[in-house]
Amino acid sequence: MxxxxxxxxxxxxxxxxxxxxxxxxxxxxxxxxxxxxxxxxxxxxxxxxxxxxxxxxxxxxxxxxxxxxxxxxxxxxxxxxxxxxxxxxxxxxxxxxxxxxxxxxxxxxxxxxxxxxxxxxxxxxxxxxxxxxxxxxxxxxxxxxxxxxxxxxxxxxxxxxxxxxxxxxxxxxxxxxxxxxxxxxxxxxxxxxxxxxxxxxxxxxxxxxxxxxxxxxxxxxxxxxxxxxxxxxxxxxxxxxxxxxxxxxxxxxxxxxxxxxxxxxxxxxxxxxxxxxxxxxxxxxxxxGTPLAPWKAVTGENLFVRESGAVAAQFEDPPAVEPYAAALVGQERGIVLGKKSGVDSIRIKAAELGLAVPEDRYPGLLAEVKRVGTEKRGLVTDDELRRIAAGETLHGEKVPFPAAGLGDGVVRVRRLTADDADHVLRGLNDPQILRDAGFPPSEHTAETVREKIERTRPAQMRTGEAAEFAIADAATDAFLGSIILHGFRWAASQAEIGYWVLPEARGQGVAGRAVTLLAHWAIEELGFNRIEAYVPVDNTASLRTIQRGGFTEEGTVRSVLDQQRGHVDLAQYSLVRGDLDRRRPRSKRVGG
Ligand SMILES: CC(C)(COP(=O)(O)OP(=O)(O)OC[C@H]1O[C@@H](n2cnc3c(N)ncnc32)[C@H](O)[C@@H]1OP(=O)(O)O)[C@@H](O)C(=O)NCCC(=O)NCCS
CATH class of the missing domain: 3.20.20.70 (Aldolase class I)
Structure with a gap:
């Protein structure tokens, strides 16, 4: 060669x-x-x-x-x-x-x-x-x-x-x-x-x-x-x-x-x-199963990715900032945004994403990008830049969920809004949901649910403690149910998934679709390695749901104290990164 x-x-x-x-x-x-x-x-x-x-x-x-x-x-x-x-x-x-x-x-x-x-x-x-x-x-x-x-x-x-x-x-x-x-x-x-x-x-x-x-x-x-x-x-x-x-x-x-x-x-x-x-x-x-350091010579993931504003200024002149062309070793170049970005980073990224932002807004966007990057102690994703450019105020989220949500044409997993409050309240007071999901007896009111949607849940997204979303109808955006990632163990790269669907929306497999969307997103975009689920062994609808989501049964966790039903046996399921890799090659994303 x-x-x-x-x-x-x-x-x-x-x-x-x-x-x-x-x-x-x-x-x-x-x-x-x-x-x-x-x-x-x-x-x-x-x-x-x-x-x-x-x-x-x-x-x-x-x-x-x-x-x-x-x-x-x-x-x-x-x-x-x-x-x-x-x-x-x-x-x-x-x-x-x-x-x-x-x-x-x-x-x-x-x-x-x-x-x-x-x-x-x-x-x-x-x-x-x-x-x-x-x-x-x-x-x-x-x-x-x-x-x-x-x-x-x-x-x-x-x-x-x-x-x-x-x-x-x-x-x-x-x-x-x-x-x-x-x-x-x-x-x-x-x-x-x-x-x-x-x-x-x-x-x-x-x-x-x-x-x-x-x-x-x-x-x-x-x-x-x-x-x-x-x-x-x-x-x-x-x-x-x-x-x-x-x-x-x-x-x-x-x-x-x-x-x-x-x-x-x-x-x-x-x-x-x-x-x-x-x-x-x-x-x-x-x-x-042996990831390389991102700065590893030749094959590291970050060799051609630039965060620093000083370097971004010369991004379009590769020999000024790199020893050889990315294409030579099958890599792609890219700009990512964060605390170290400069105005040029914003200009290049906005052009890459096709954002129609006038130049005089670059300094304002830059200040916001730096604030969010610092607050979340990480990179600002493409989607976050889109939201900042659209005028949203972000609070550096550890769980940067896309503004558009995740969809498969039938259901959409999206952020909860205040309009969902009545439906959420109904779900949380539904005796079957309480029993099957093992929730504690309900003390929810319209007010506590609104507080939860507007304050508690967004705060948990920022700190990476939990992330609850609505399962919505893709066509009408009507609220159908709830899906949550919780039990985050960031160091171990794993989290747990849970869900419920309002009685009138059941029977169309919407939960299975939502599980597929959210679990795949958590692995591919949040970078998790393992998503777990624990389902009572007699909850047939939920067992089918988690299987529809592509999860694999690992065994039974016996005699666990349930808030509603005393001791129950739980089937333990997981979806791991390797499951996705085996199905299709992972797409490369830089700064996304
Ligand atoms: C679990 C739940 C979210 C599923 O809702 P859904 O997406 O509407 O699920 P569906 O009613 O379409 O059922 C999914 C599958 O289970 C099957 N199923 C549903 N109820 C069943 C029952 N009582 N017996 C046997 N199979 C059943 C359906 O036939 C379907 O099978 P398929 O995928 O082979 O077509 C919903 O039942 C619910 O909210 N339950 C209460 C809360 C809960 O249990 N949460 C999970 C805690 S682990």
Whole structure:
């Protein structure tokens, strides 16, 4: 993939400092599915590994390490699926210098594999194996694999802490036994870029230019990308790493970062299609459940999003504020509003949203945006700007619900208004609603309900304590019922949902529709991970409603004290972010 140089604005100093550089294309060897999965708590299922493998393949990664089949049945299955997927990329296996591991690869029909064995004295003594015994194991496993038609890349675990003399003996033994490639490995991430270059240079001198040398490094000192680049400069023709730098401890080298650095800063090509970088990174974050810091290099969500007014002034001149074009790495540029905005931020955002606001109103809008951003200690959303521009006074809401509400053509979930008060009062005095929803005996009057709609509920939206809305008829806007998000646990990213419908509006499934709208909004726009519901096991209409909303039953919470009925069993339901991701890809929103 040849990079578009006119999208890179790094000046000329690097070129002057670095001539001459290697010019050949560097191969990218991805180990997200094996070494990446070693990140604490990450489990990727075989179908997810296949999905990631396809995305790696589509992005131009040359080799995919599909897994270590002997770890578990699932790993075996994943390797089998990926090997049979007809990918353009080469599918590689992983094996210790152990005959049974190699036999598994043969059984799976894998034709290329890394064979690893520890070569540092520290690792050898931890294993209780002598140097000579390890050399025998290396020879035996490598030659057995080679005899069975497997291309072997010998992988000397902890190369960077091995005695150099034994490092040479181990790699020479592996090549003599039939290894056609070798991997220099900084298992513990201790190598400086200079040390990486030294070790790779040793390996190249030892094995000659016909045996490709790989670099595999970790990021314990934050130098993984730098070390990978240094390894390439010293003659490594393959770089191993993972998407997002996932992996043990501080993770592996981030292949996307390495590819961009090689191409953009050093002029060394790879075959990675960098325009797929963001999409690939997002997929792995979502499947692995490991979000990245928004400022993460290359793939972070906020790299091309500007809040600061000083920077917004130069927003339309990207080279003035960014090192390379967003499009180069598949990202989008955007302005967001908040406490740090400037008049230019307002101008750009208003144009983007098509708001007809005269220029002389910009300072007033800016002051309001800053006030709301500060009050809510966050960003001001596009919808909030629309409301500010329309003259509404906002009170920085932690739950910034859209002014237009949420609709599906049949029902609309919208803010409660004073006009709803009589209907709400009727609902709250309805004996069946009180009983089925488990509310305390009603002490509501027209006055308390109005107080609640006009003051208590808006205050709770500001503080993020609760958010109650009307379920309304989409055509007539008539009040049909109530729906609420409560029990917010912001740190845990979860909340609970509840609802009731007036007797005359029942029987048309409006609650299920409202649940779908509000729960999806809470996950997609408020950013929640999990919405829960607790439904008495005998409340059939409500059970059907929550199922209609796409929630999954998780079990029964037994004998819970109910305000009306004594102890009841509650069915516990949830909708989680992953449920939505599985149904359709998440849309990207900046500042929305
Ligand atoms: C739960 C409630 C909000 C649902 O209102 P709604 O949207 O009008 O729901 P519907 O009457 O259309 O019923 C939804 C589903 O339940 C079924 N259902 C309703 N009453 C039922 C009953 N008594 N027995 C069996 N099924 C019933 C309907 O057939 C429908 O099924 P479907 O989705 O397969 O078509 C409403 O009944 C209500 O307000 N109940 C009192 C308050 C309450 O229970 N809140 C929930 C507390 S957990």
């Amino acid at each position: 040849s990079i578009e140089r006119d999208k890179i604005w790094t000046g000329t100093i690097n070129k002057q400092a670095l001539e001459p550089q290697p010019r050949h294309t560097i191969g990218l060897y991805d180990t997200t599915l094996r070494d990446g999965e070693q990140s604490v708590g990450v489990v990727l299922m075989p179908d997810e590994k296949l999905e990631i493998a396809r995305a790696l393949d589509a992005a131009g990664i040359d080799r995919i390490e599909a897994g270590f089949p002997r770890v578990s049945e699932d790993d075996w299955r994943a390797v089998e699926l990926i090997a049979a997927a007809g990918l353009r990329a080469e599918v590689w296996g992983f094996s210790r210098a152990v005959r049974a591991d190699v036999e598994a690869l043969v059984e799976l029909g894998i034709t290329a594999s890394v064979i690893e064995s520890p070569i540092s004295d520290g690792k050898l003594s931890a294993l209780g194996v002598s140097r000579d015994t390890m050399l025998d194991r290396i020879r035996s496993a490598v030659s057995f694999a080679a005899e069975n038609g497997i291309d072997v890349a010998f992988f000397g675990v902890d190369s960077s802490r091995a005695d150099l003399e034994f490092f040479r003996r181990a790699y020479a033994a592996a090549v003599e036994a039939g290894a056609t490639e070798v991997v220099v490995v900084d298992t513990i991430g201790i190598a400086t870029p200079e040390a990486a270059a030294l070790l790779v240079g040793e390996a190249v001198d030892l094995v000659g230019h016909d045996v490709p040398v790989h670099w595999h490094g970790h990021d314990d000192f934050g130098l993984a990308t730098a070390a990978a680049v240094a390894a390439v400069q010293a003659g490594a023709t393959w770089v191993q790493g993972t998407v997002n730098g996932m992996g043990e401890r501080a993770g592996n080298a981030d292949l996307i970062e390495v590819a961009l650095a090689l191409e953009a800063l050093y002029g060394i090509p790879t075959r990675l299609d960098l325009s797929k970088a963001h999409e690939l990174s997002r997929l792995v974050q979502e499947r692995a």
